[in-house]
Amino acid sequence: MLTNRICKTTRQYSRSRIPEKDMEALQxxxxDYCTVKNYIYRRYGGAGSLDKIYPGYTxxxxxxxxxxxxxxxxxxxxxxxxIxxxxxxxxxxxxxxxxxIRAAAGRNENFGGADRRxxxxxxxxxxxxxAIIQGKEIKLPRKMKDTFDGLAGLVDRRRLDSYLKRQARKHLRRLCTEERNGFSISKKAYRYxxxxxxxxxxxxxxxxxxPLTDGNQYERQLFVKLYPQEQRLEIAVPLDVQIKSHMHYDNEVGISAGMFAMLTTDQGNVYGERLGELTMQYADWVQAQAKRHRENKESNPGRKKYYAQKQKRQAQMHxxxxxxxxxFFEEERPKTVYFPKLPGAGRAGAVRKHxxxxxxxxxxxxxxxxxxxCIEHSVALVEVYAKDISTICSQCGGFGKSVKGIFSCRECGYQGDAKENAARNAKNRGRDAQGRHEERTT
Ligand SMILES: [Zn+2]
Structure with a gap:
C-alpha cells in the first residue's frame, strides 16, 4: 500500500535566555513527569499487568x-x-x-507444523x-474459541504454554527512565x-x-526538552506531512554539492551561494571563542552564553x-535529482587546506x-557513483583538471564552471544507470 503521509519532527527554540526561576519550575x-513514568513502569510493566494495559482505562x-x-x-x-x-x-x-518469541520459535527445530500454528x-x-502468560482462563469470542480449540487439540498445550512463559520472562526488561529534563505536553497545557x-x-x-525564535503555532502533543546549563529549551513537534506530488515537476536535474556554493545544477544554476561565507564566519567565530576560552581559563564564568550563541548561529545557518x-525545488521543478555521493569526512586533497x-x-x-x-515533494533522489566526477569532462568523457573553480578538458578543450561540469556528469551517470536498469527490467 502506498502511503501519502509521512511523520517528521520539526523543532522550535527559545529565543532569549530562560530566567532561572522559570527553568526551575519547568525542571x-x-x-515529576519522570517519577510518574517510572511508577507506571514499575507497577504495570510486568507480566502480571498484561491484561490491564489494553486499552489502558483500568x-x-x-x-x-x-x-x-x-x-x-x-x-x-x-x-x-x-501515564x-x-x-x-x-x-x-x-x-x-x-x-x-516469534523469531525464537521459528528457529526452534523441535516444533512441528501444528506447534507453530x-x-x-x-x-x-x-x-x-x-491469559497464557498470566496463567488465567482464556476467554475468547465464540468463533475464535473454536479456532483456538481446534489448534490446541493437536498440540501439547502445557509444553507450549510453558515455552511461551519462559520466553516472555527471558525477553521482558524492566523499563526505567532517567529523563529529568524533558516532558510531553498536550494542548491543554500550553497556549501560543x-x-x-x-x-x-x-x-x-x-x-x-x-519567547520563541519563530511564530509558528501548533495544536498537538509536543515534547519540551530542557537545557538548564544553557538556559534554553527546544520543543519537538511531530508533524504528519502530506506528500505533495507536483504534475509540473518533470525535470531531471544533476547537482553537485560544495563547501562554498551549496548546490550547482547541470545548467549552472546555484543555490546556497552564501553558504561558504556563512560557514567561514561561523568557523572564525568558533575559533575566536575557543581562543578566548583558553585565555580566560582561570576566571572562566562558564560557557552558557557561548552555547546559546553557538546554537543561535547554527540555527541561522540551517x-x-x-x-x-x-x-531549488520551486525553480528547478525536478522529477529526478542526480546526486554524487558526498566526499567522506577525512578526505585529503582540496578539502584538507580548509x-x-x-x-x-x-x-x-x-x-x-x-x-x-525529496520525499515530501515525491521527487526521486538518485545517488550516483562519485569517483572522478570532478576530473572527467562532461562533454567528451576525457580527463581534465580544475583550476580556481574552472574545469578545462585536456582532450576536447572544453572549459566551464567546475561544479557545473560535475553536476552534468552526475546527470549523465544517473541517466546511464537508469537506462541500463530499464533495459534489464523490460
Ligand atoms: Zn572534453
Whole structure:
C-alpha cells in the first residue's frame, strides 16, 4: 500500500535566555513527569499487568485512586499524559517481546507444523497471549474459541504454554527512565501567544511564558526538552506531512554539492551561494571563542552564553540552507535529482587546506534535508557513483583538471564552471544507470 503521509519532527527554540526561576519550575514538572513514568513502569510493566494495559482505562482509574497525583501536586494534564506515555512504552515493549518469541520459535527445530500454528495464533491474539502468560482462563469470542480449540487439540498445550512463559520472562526488561529534563505536553497545557508559548506550571493559574525564535503555532502533543546549563529549551513537534506530488515537476536535474556554493545544477544554476561565507564566519567565530576560552581559563564564568550563541548561529545557518533548498525545488521543478555521493569526512586533497571550514560545513545536515524534502515533494533522489566526477569532462568523457573553480578538458578543450561540469556528469551517470536498469527490467 502506498502511503501519502509521512511523520517528521520539526523543532522550535527559545529565543532569549530562560530566567532561572522559570527553568526551575519547568525542571520540577520534568522531574515529576519522570517519577510518574517510572511508577507506571514499575507497577504495570510486568507480566502480571498484561491484561490491564489494553486499552489502558483500568490503569488510568487505578492511578486516579493511587493518590500519587495529589502527593506530587502535578496538574492532571501532565499526570495523565505521563501515564499514557509510559503505557505506550510498555505496549511497545510487549510487541517487541512477541516479535522475539516469534523469531525464537521459528528457529526452534523441535516444533512441528501444528506447534507453530498454535504459537502463531497465540502471539497474534493478545487476550489469548495475556491469559497464557498470566496463567488465567482464556476467554475468547465464540468463533475464535473454536479456532483456538481446534489448534490446541493437536498440540501439547502445557509444553507450549510453558515455552511461551519462559520466553516472555527471558525477553521482558524492566523499563526505567532517567529523563529529568524533558516532558510531553498536550494542548491543554500550553497556549501560543505572539512570539512565544505559555506553558502550564504546577502553580494554579500560573503559566510560564517562553519567547520563541519563530511564530509558528501548533495544536498537538509536543515534547519540551530542557537545557538548564544553557538556559534554553527546544520543543519537538511531530508533524504528519502530506506528500505533495507536483504534475509540473518533470525535470531531471544533476547537482553537485560544495563547501562554498551549496548546490550547482547541470545548467549552472546555484543555490546556497552564501553558504561558504556563512560557514567561514561561523568557523572564525568558533575559533575566536575557543581562543578566548583558553585565555580566560582561570576566571572562566562558564560557557552558557557561548552555547546559546553557538546554537543561535547554527540555527541561522540551517534556516538559510532550508530556504535555499526550497528555492531549488520551486525553480528547478525536478522529477529526478542526480546526486554524487558526498566526499567522506577525512578526505585529503582540496578539502584538507580548509580543514576547519570543512569541519564546519553542514554537509550531513544538507544531505538529510535534501532527502527529506525529496520525499515530501515525491521527487526521486538518485545517488550516483562519485569517483572522478570532478576530473572527467562532461562533454567528451576525457580527463581534465580544475583550476580556481574552472574545469578545462585536456582532450576536447572544453572549459566551464567546475561544479557545473560535475553536476552534468552526475546527470549523465544517473541517466546511464537508469537506462541500463530499464533495459534489464523490460
Ligand atoms: Zn572534453
Amino acid at each position: 520540577v514538572i520534568a522531574c 490503569v488510568q482509574n487505578e492511578m486516579t485512586e493511587s493518590g500519587l497525583r495529589a502527593a506530587l501536586g502535578l496538574p492532571s494534564v501532565y499526570f495523565y499524559l505521563a 499514557f506515555d509510559a503505557l505506550g512504552d510498555i505496549k511497545a515493549q510487549w510487541t517487541q517481546v512477541k516479535e522475539k 498454535y504459537l502463531r495464533f497465540v502471539l497474534k491474539v493478545h487476550v489469548c497471549f495475556a 501567544e505572539k512570539d512565544g508559548i505559555c506553558i502550564a506550571s504546577k502553580e494554579p493559574r500560573k503559566r510560564i511564558f517562553i 534556516c538559510y540552507i532550508n530556504a535555499e533548498l526550497n528555492r 580543514n576547519l571550514y570543512a569541519h564546519m560545513w553542514q554537509r550531513g545536515y544538507i544531505r538529510r534535508r535534501l532527502e527529506q524534502k
